[in-house]
Amino acid sequence: MTVTVEARRRRAAIASARGALRALTPGPAAVREEIRASWARSAATVAPDLDVAPMSDPDDVERVWRGSPLQHAVRVMGPQLEQTAVDGDLVVAVTDASARILWTSAGRVMRRRAESVGFAPGGRWDEASVGTNALDLALRTGTLSTVWSAEHFAHAVEGWVCWAAPVYDERTGRALGVVDLSTTWDRAHPLGPATVGALAQLVQHAASSAMSHDDDGGPARPVGSATGGATGQLLELRLLGAGEARLGGRRLQLTRRQLEVLALLALHPEGMSLPELHASLYGDAPVTTSTLKAEVSHVRAALGGALTSRPYRLALPVRTDVDAVLDAVAQGESTTAAERYGGELLAGTESPELRQHASYVTCAVREALLATPAPEAALRWARTCPWDAEVLEVALAAAPLGAPSRALLAARLAAADL
Template structure:
């Protein structure tokens, strides 16, 4: 074990040259497989280990081709980030300009879409490839304030030689991911960056707070659309007999009759009018509404057919998903990092796992059963007819296919779950 770890307050209090010398010593030890007296911060250490597993060159600055201007504009106008750009600008640009920083906004693929702030720092950013259309994913650029939050799904500050690639050691950055509350998707990262002398330990807290304001703005807009759908659907549902609900395009219920209000429904990507199977409700009749769908669950029949095949696709590190296939078609759902870990364990243990076993598999602590049960309850809302419990498992008749990355080391790269670390060795 390392004797101690660095912290941002300590780095900020140090002379710039001393901090750089210390961080380079920590990085050199990590590259050589030695244990330094002072270790890297946890987020940085995890990222460095990913870079070492991937074979990223620690001394060579790789650059991918920039996106064409037409593609940048297309991504800008189709991204939910455009809806909250005024919030990000109001919260960060004036501060960034005063502090000799720049604000950078990237999409979920790590492509830079916007950058604003100090003109002098913008010109310095050009030398680092901080330009619209550039690719700043970890696998290309190494540990950084855009690609690393995309993998870890957590706010991360990266200072000087904490960057895995040495050509970025004159730079400091703090980035936080933004999730769209309407569908739970990771939609991008907001980053504040600048020269080493501009580093401040409170920068990360500021960036994180502004991203939360941006997510709150998306949430408020969502509530407004649900209210509009409710005004249309409530009179209609009042005339119906039996179970029915109106949901928006993302599956959020606006009005319900004849049943307890459910949580968000996972809808097929290609939903349309007619009969369709939903993992949480079974066979349903679907009709279009302005701004959403009217869903009427069919009464359960003893001979009702349920889907027979599940594909758990973990081959795309930032987009794990589960697809259920049956006689009525296909249904897909993008998974959160935690749900991807849990389903990976269940896919590799078809006989099932108890809550204590899952807690050990995911957290390395068999006592964390309350957390496991809460997460499995959320999962079973989406996959009620696919997942069984006591023990937790895929139902016995279900055919399960697990799709993993070509390189075992790329399996769920953000995860520290013991079962996943073991899976990377296979």
């Protein structure tokens, strides 16, 4: 989206006002009074050069999340919240009533930026911890709030724009938390406030409905939280193409990062230490171990506790589409492997180990198709890898003269060469 001249002027004016505040001069009147008042409060407890939010104890965050009606709301609203994050390359966050983040979903670019500043489950975004921000301001004022660019007190998020709306218990009026949308200032969209307001209303209704149902004696349990946990239930992971996790046949509402945690643990049935999991998931990215612990805690809660510590290990049977594809390759069934290959493993992942494993799986299927060419298998492969002319050429050469598949292979090959 093109950055308007007005947006640049606004950012410059706010930055000038921040400089005036630090110099103890009146400065320009470009800043709302509620922001100025928040700056003054923030200066007493927060260093302006703060680069990452403090993190709460992951076990405590897990306990709060599992007992919060917001978890049910996110389970209901998860696909819509996640689609909003991906479509707008935003971070969508849900907090408790103290502005502590309980759940997030993010587009690829904003996910990396959010994790680097502690804008992740467990991050404490109250004013006393990180200074002026929209999450705290929405809870403080009880209204939809926007904090734009340099209106943030902490330098780490001066380039962000955040829109937050409070969520209440519709029966009692008690604040449950906020729904927040965040992006960079140069990508801010004028529909941001309206979008977060609508999402907050939907989350509020879903949460309140869950509490009413609970009062009637029919609690809506989160997936995996039934008495006795999830031990013994089958965890099914679809990682090739569109990622998805199912426990006992029911789809788990996980963020992309949490699905990546599950994928890595499935690849390491022997378990992984915290440093090993951190390196495999984030590589050299500046993400704290506390952020990772919070993500693992959410995964553990979704699995009903079937995830051990020291090392982290899945304590339930697991089946993945990756195993099915590699088993078919090992048995020389190239057609079956091509049929089961749904696309690149978690395409777009930034996990160094998952990227490496994605290349391994793709190469394994491809080499099987080249070693034992079959027209049907090549045509199936072309649906997910239409650029791979070599597989089509080998299959076309091996196809019997007059076989109907030759025409299809030739057409696919011509399209691949365009």
